[in-house]
Amino acid sequence: MPLKRYVIERDIVGIGAMSGDELSNAAGTSNVALAQLNPRVQWSHSYVTGDKSFCIYLAEDEQAVRDHAAISGLPATLITEVQTIIDPTTAV
Numbered sequence: 001m002p003l004k005r006y007v008i009e010r011d012i013v014g015i016g017a018m019s020g021d022e023l024s025n026a027a028g029t030s031n032v033a034l035a036q037l038n039p040r041v042q043w044s045h046s047y048v049t050g051d052k053s054f055c056i057y058l059a060e061d062e063q064a065v066r067d068h069a070a071i072s073g074l075p076a077t078l079i080t081e082v083q084t085i086i087d088p089t090t091a092v
Contacts, residue, residue, distance in 0.1 A: 004061070010075050030074060044058060
């Protein structure tokens with residue numbers, strides 16, 4: 001089954017002020033959950049702001065993302081499937 005792209009908004013108070021060690025621990029927790037769910041879900045990368053993170057995932061469906069959140073204990077406040085990607089070259 002081809003994987004779909006999702007943006008996961010996570011409300012995590014103070015994440016933007018976390019130390020490198022704290023972020024490393026959070027990533028490690030996520031990686032443990034991902035290993036359990038392989039190949040249903042993959043983490044591409046995340047953007048961290050003050051009290052939120054926006055994570056880019058590839059997953060077979062929204063339930064796989066929810067399963068990751070449940071196993072990892074990381075909230076999935078809003079899960080949005082990406083319909084298409086555009087960038088500056090789209091105008092060409």
